[in-house]
Amino acid sequence: MSIVITAFARSPDGGKGLARDMRVRWALEEAGQPYEVRLVSFAALKEPAHRALHPFGQIPTYEEGGLALFETGSILLHIAERHAGLLPEDGDARARAITWIFAALNTVEPPILELANARLLEGEKPWSRERLPLVEGRVRDRLRQLSVRLGDAGWLEGAFSAGDLMMVSVLLRLKPSGLLDEFPNLAAYVARGEARPAYQRAFAAQRALYAGKPPAG
């Protein structure tokens, strides 16, 4: 059954790989699964046809035969459960790897989203300059805890897993902020993720889509 995912018709970041379809592309490349990409305009995100697939009007979505999923965490888990290479075989190790998917999405990403909001939605507000360090502090607290946990290990839980894929994807959003560089082991961890051939193929595929087109917005 062929897999179809959705991505932005115009790239908000000029193809730097920060849009969330990148997480799904990377997972499909790790799993060796071919996929097609359907592009969605910003206007179409709000229309009923897309909302039927994604109630919150975002990308990516994932279609495979009669199954339609949204949420990158759910799509990643679905792919990882059906193909080798993204989750350990052993039940307990598997549950630990899945734990890191949730940690990336519900513990590490929320302050990063808050920082993005502070910059993108409130950057012109009178409180922005005074408030930004507070929000950065919340991100830094999480990075410090993650850095302690990772230590000098290569990946979070033994071999590379779907948990690392999601954690690296979430941390990548911080690259422009410079915050990641305060924690050398995390910066190296992210670089290890980016160096994986599957990541490279996924990155090239999304960049090719937007080549020569100006970023949206």
Add this chain to the structure above:
Amino acid sequence: MSIVITAFARSPDGGKGLARDMRVRWALEEAGQPYEVRLVSFAALKEPAHRALHPFGQIPTYEEGGLALFETGSILLHIAERHAGLLPEDGDARARAITWIFAALNTVEPPILELANARLLEGEKPWSRERLPLVEGRVRDRLRQLSVRLGDAGWLEGAFSAGDLMMVSVLLRLKPSGLLDEFPNLAAYVARGEARPAYQRAFAAQRALYAGKPPAG
């Protein structure tokens, strides 16, 4: 194998059921699984023994034999995969139910966490009064989309599932704000969750723990 979860030694909310151990208690009650509770002081959350279980120094954790998990999403999924009553049997329906766990944690909860931060951490800041409506607007956008999707259905995807358990748990945090009441179908959805016998048992168990003790903080 006996299950041990952790909870706050002193309740930040006076036992109103907003601490995250409630999500795990509820899941274990739905699954009919007995469990023990180990209380952790605020000081102990920061100590190495607890950090070994939970790298981000939070509650709850989940221990079962040699397995130790954190993140309520991961714990809920682990319970739901091993016991009847929280996920459909059919593979596609199962993936859809799991999608709602992720939607609750990564799409609906982040703006709710941001609103909590705006109130608890920035309530005394000079920008608080002007900024609060902006943050409430972000929560309201998500609630509106969720309200449209739910419509007049009882649960998000057919029968009650782990996805509803997590979504109701996340929405419950909004109760004091009054925002939930702007969307009558969501308020009724949350009330349906709270009315479940398993929720009632879990709520009573956590409230009994803090009865007669003043809230922390």
